[in-house]
Amino acid sequence: MRTLPLLLACLMAAPALAGDAVAEAYNAEKTRIADTYKLAIAECKEQRGAHHKQCKKTADRARQDSLKMASRERDAALKCRNSCGLVTEVKQQERDGDSTGVGVVGGGVAGAVIGRQIAGSDASSSTKNVATAIGAVGGALLGKKIEEKARRHKVWQVSFRLYNGEVAHAEFNEDPGMQPGDKVAVKDGKLMKR
Template sequence: MTIRATLLALALTTTMAGANADPHHKKRVCHDCGKVTSVRVTEQDGRGGAAGVVLGGVAGGLLGNQVGSGTGRSLATVAGAVGGAYAGKHIEGKINKVRTWTVKVRYDNGHTGSFQFRNDPGMHKGDRVRRADGSLRRA
C-alpha cells in the first residue's frame, strides 16, 4: 500500500512540475497597459492678443494725455500709449491662463511614459490605463 501511495505522489508531483515548465503557459504582459503614478496640473499665462494691446494703448494714451502741456503732453501721450499697450498684452495673458494636466504612467513591462492633456482627463494616481492612438484611456 505504501508503494502505491509513493508512486501516486511521485506521479502527481511530476505532472504538476511538467505543467509549470510548459513554455506555452507563459504569463502575457500587456505592453500598452499600466498604472497612473502621478497627475500634475500646471498653469501658464496665456497669450495676449490684439484686444489687450489696443485697449491698453488707448487707456495709456488717455492717461498720458492728462499730464503736462504742449510737447510734454504729446510725449506723455505716446509714452502712455506704448506702456499701456505693453501692460494690456500681459494683463490679457494673465486672464487667459492655460491649464495642462501631465499624467505619468508605469507600464506593466516596467517602462514609463508621460502624457499631457489640455482638459482634465479624470485620471487619478493608481488608475489602470491603456495607451491607445497616442493617448491614454482608462482600462
C-alpha cells in the same frame, strides 16, 4: 483574526507592473502573492476545526485568483508594452491663457491716451509724443497681462510609465479622472484609462 480580511484584500490586489521589464514585475508580483499567502495561512492556523478549513480554502482561492490576475496582466503588458502602462503622478496647475492681441491693442490705445493726458495741454509736442509712446508701451504690456489673467485656466498633468520602462507625460484641459496606479494606454496619440 481582524487582519485576515486585510491580508486577503492585499492578496486580491491587482499587480503593479511599472518596472523596466515586464518579467521582473511579474516575478516581483508572484513573490508578493506568496508572502501574503504565507501570512494568511499563519492566521488560519490560529483557528480550529471548520473555521480553519474555510480560512485555508479562502486563502488558497485568493492566491489562485491573484496568480491568474498577475498572469493576465503580464500577458496584456507584453502585448502593449510600448503603449500601455501605469499612472505615476497627477498634478493640477493654473496657467495664464494665451494673449489674442486684444489686450495688447486695447491696453496700448488706453495707455497712449492716458500718457498724452498726463503730459498736459501746455507741454511741448515732443514731450506729448514721448508721454504718448511711454503710455502706449506700458498700456500694451499691462493689457496683455490682464488678458492672460482673464483667460487663466486649469490643466492636469499626468505622468505615466509604460511597461517598457519609458516615462511619458500628458496634459489635459479637463480633469481626466486618473490617479496614480491607474492602468492607461496611448491610442491615436491620446492617453486613456484601460
